[in-house]
Amino acid sequence: MIETINSPSDLKKLKLKDLSNLANEIRQLIIETVSKNGGHLASSLGAVELTLALHYVFNTPKDKIVWDVGHQTYAHKIITGRRDQFKTLRTYGGISGFPKITESEYDTFNVGHASTAISAALGMTTAKDLLNTKEKIIAVIGDGALTSGITFEALNNSGELDKDLIVVLNDNKMSISKSLGAISTYLTKRLTGPTYNTLRKEIEKAIKGFPVLNEPALKLAKKIEESFKFFSPGLLFEEFGFKYFGPVDGENIEDLVTIFENVKNLRGPIFVHILTKKGKGYKYAEENPSKFHGIGPFDISTGQILEKSATQSYSSVFGESVINIMQDNPKVVAISAAMLIGTGLEKAKNIFPDRVFDVGIAEQHAVTFAGGLAISGMKPIVAIYSTFLQRSYDQIIHDIALQKLNVVFAIDRAGIVGDDGETHQGIFDVSYLNLVPNMIITAPKDATELDALLKFAINGNFGPFAIRYPRGESVNFGDEFIDTIEFGKWQVLNASDANDICIIAYGNCIKYAMQALEELKSNGINPHIINARFIKPFDTKMFSDILNTFNNIIIMEENTYIGSLGQTLIYHAYLNSNGKYPKIKHIALPDAFIEQGDSEFLRHKYFLSKDNLIETIYNLLKK
Ligand SMILES: Cc1ncc(C[n+]2csc(CCOP(=O)(O)OP(=O)(O)O)c2C)c(N)n1
Ligand SMILES: CC(=O)[C@@H](O)[C@H](O)COP(=O)(O)O
Numbered sequence: 155m156i157e158t159i160n161s162p163s164d165l166k167k168l169k170l171k172d173l174s175n176l177a178n179e180i181r182q183l184i185i186e187t188v189s190k191n192g193g194h195l196a197s198s199l200g201a202v203e204l205t206l207a208l209h210y211v212f213n214t215p216k217d218k219i220v221w222d223v224g225h226q227t228y229a230h231k232i233i234t235g236r237r238d239q240f241k242t243l244r245t246y247g248g249i250s251g252f253p254k255i256t257e258s259e260y261d262t263f264n265v266g267h268a269s270t271a272i273s274a275a276l277g278m279t280t281a282k283d284l285l286n287t288k289e290k291i292i293a294v295i296g297d298g299a300l301t302s303g304i305t306f307e308a309l310n311n312s313g314e315l316d317k318d319l320i321v322v323l324n325d326n327k328m329s330i331s332k333s334l335g336a337i338s339t340y341l342t343k344r345l346t347g348p349t350y351n352t353l354r355k356e357i358e359k360a361i362k363g364f365p366v367l368n369e370p371a372l373k374l375a376k377k378i379e380e381s382f383k384f385f386s387p388g389l390l391f392e393e394f395g396f397k398y399f400g401p402v403d404g405e406n407i408e409d410l411v412t413i414f415e416n417v418k419n420l421r422g423p424i425f426v427h428i429l430t431k432k433g434k435g436y437k438y439a440e441e442n443p444s445k446f447h448g449i450g451p452f453d454i455s456t457g458q459i460l461e462k463s464a465t466q467s468y469s470s471v472f473g474e475s476v477i478n479i480m481q482d483n484p485k486v487v488a489i490s491a492a493m494l495i496g497t498g499l500e501k502a503k504n505i506f507p508d509r510v511f512d513v514g515i516a517e518q519h520a521v522t523f524a525g526g527l528a529i530s531g532m533k534p535i536v537a538i539y540s541t542f543l544q545r546s547y548d549q550i551i552h553d554i555a556l557q558k559l560n561v562v563f564a565i566d567r568a569g570i571v572g573d574d575g576e577t578h579q580g581i582f583d584v585s586y587l588n589l590v591p592n593m594i595i596t597a598p599k600d601a602t603e604l605d606a607l608l609k610f611a612i613n614g615n616f617g618p619f620a621i622r623y624p625r626g627e628s629v630n631f632g633d634e635f636i637d638t639i640e641f642g643k644w645q646v647l648n649a650s651d652a653n654d655i656c657i658i659a660y661g662n663c664i665k666y667a668m669q670a671l672e673e674l675k676s677n678g679i680n681p682h683i684i685n686a687r688f689i690k691p692f693d694t695k696m697f698s699d700i701l702n703t704f705n706n707i708i709i710m711e712e713n714t715y716i717g718s719l720g721q722t723l724i725y726h727a728y729l730n731s732n733g734k735y736p737k738i739k740h741i742a743l744p745d746a747f748i749e750q751g752d753s754e755f756l757r758h759k760y761f762l763s764k765d766n767l768i769e770t771i772y773n774l775l776k777k
């Protein structure tokens with residue numbers, strides 16, 4: 155059947171009862187594709203019926219579905235004309251893992267970061283009224299994303315604006331890990347409370363008594379429900395000005411189609427609460443939805459991940475380091491914003507349940523919460539991915555840096571992250587932190603240095619202290635490259651008497667510099683190599699010596715060039731050398747959003763590989 159679906163209009167030709175079979179075929183295609191390419195399996199499997207029902211009832215693309223995060227949209231992609239390209243999911247030049255307006259007219263808003271759907275949908279429905287157009291706007295948000303501050307700002311504003319907006323809450327009781335916090339507890343408690351369930355059964359009986367489930371019938375049923383609303387999970391949303399419907403079995407397409415048919419022409423803000431299962435239809439994902447939230451290639455028959463690396467990831471090195479630090483210092487606490495697993499803090503949470511906090515998808519709160527802890531004498535470590543920390547910019551400036559509070563920012567996934575693409579590349583953090591007074595920015599060259607920098611940061615009282623490190627496998631350069639960390643000082647990794655080339659790099663790029671060294675030496679070139687682990691403040695003394703010694707300087711970094719270390723150094727060189735300074739080549743990312751693709755491929759494309767470095771050096775020395 156799946157072969158016949160080239161757009162939602164083909165879907166509408168099917169009988170309602172056939173949609174379940176189609177859902178199974180779609181699941182099969184999703185599982186097969188993700189098993190090869192990796193991707194967000196569990197969320198997409200849980201949203202197949204929801205997707206079919208929405209496209210069956212609404213008139214997309216005229217009507218607009220606004221997905222939150224967008225990691226659950228694989229079925230949406232398959233039925234909106236992208237079935238055949240779906241095999242290219244998350245590959246370079248292929249189908250994105252998230253909705254993208256440039257990819258399809260059915261993708262209404264670019265996503266990847268959580269909790270934007272209701273705001274964007276409210277904007278669209280407001281524009282619709284101003285422009286006097288007639289489409290329906292439907293926001294689909296998960297229970298994890300629901301808990302974020304921006305969602306509540308949008309709910310608050312929705313009640314005020316009173317627009318025709320449909321919000322669908324896809325409640326599977328899971329964020330990446332289990333959904334936590336008062337909102338989640340509230341929803342669960344209400345749904346499982348005995349009073350509510352008895353009353354609900356009565357209401358269902360009453361609804362079944364109506365010959366046709368039309369609007370007046372629904373109104374009456376709603377009236378009955380309203381009188382019991384104190385017990386319903388809808389109370390909260392009703393107070394925000396929404397009409398609440400649900401909860402509906404989100405795996406039952408007929409129920410979903412019925413509810414969407416019934417609400418689609420209602421006026422004002424509508425809230426439809428559906429219950430789904432993350433990982434639905436694939437045993438291993440149902441059993442372990444966290445593992446299959448975002449997964450690399452795996453064996454379908456066993457659920458085992460293929461190509462398991464023997465090398466520890468930086469996140470895991472960080473997690474172990476945090477445990478050691480917490481064991482030694484009772485004032486240290488750690489904070490994650492819904493990413494305990496991704497940031498490597500899960501083990502620490504098990505050992506120190508009272509000192510490791512998962513605050514939910516709430517990066518802004520995470521940072522100010524850390525501020526409160528720091529001003530009270532604690533030593534918080536806030537572990538957030540580079541891309542998600544963008545959410546906390548004012549909190550970093552206003553709540554932390556301004557007061558010079560001792561908060562350690564563990565910035566994971568810094569640099570190119572690969573297959574998640576534009577929304578997730580961690581390529582701006584050096585720039586956005588560089589311009590914040592009091593902010594210290596560092597990057598370790600390897601796993602040992604990550605541990606050392608964390609201890610250094612915790613043991614000092616430096617104010618805000620950022621440590622950025624990349625996604626994926628860590629490296630270690632060995633004992634000969636371990637030295638004592640000194641505040642603001644760089645490290646010489648390869649000392650050269652020849653004054654022709656000096657490479658200044660940090661973090662991931664050190665790996666490429668050291669790899670290049672071997673080949674360069676065999677060709678008689680011996681570059682001076684600097685580990686610029688302090689990006690801010692940088693080592694002015696060493697940099698001045700370099701300016702006075704070397705004919706060519708290469709600065710290499712995995713960050714956008716604007717606001718980068720390279721830009722700071724070039725500016726410094728210009729101002730302090732009376733116009734006489736060596737030739738400087740800056741290898742950094744362009745002023746652009748970096749697309750999805752294999753990380754190493756992208757590094758090569760953007761001249762951030764060993765080979766590119768070698769080529770750059772040969773070219774410099776030729777001239
Ligand atoms: C701002 C931001 N923080 C963190 C994430 C990482 N993240 C992606 S999906 C997700 C969980 C979302 O849970 P939910 O909305 O319930 O969707 P589900 O996966 O359960 O369908 C998280 C934390 C993100 N994408 N954006
Ligand atoms: C959708 C989302 O934002 C996360 O699931 C993200 O894709 C996780 O990235 P990692 O795989 O790098 O942990």
Ligand SMILES: [Mg+2]
Nearest residue numbers: 296297298328
């Ligand atoms: Mg969820």
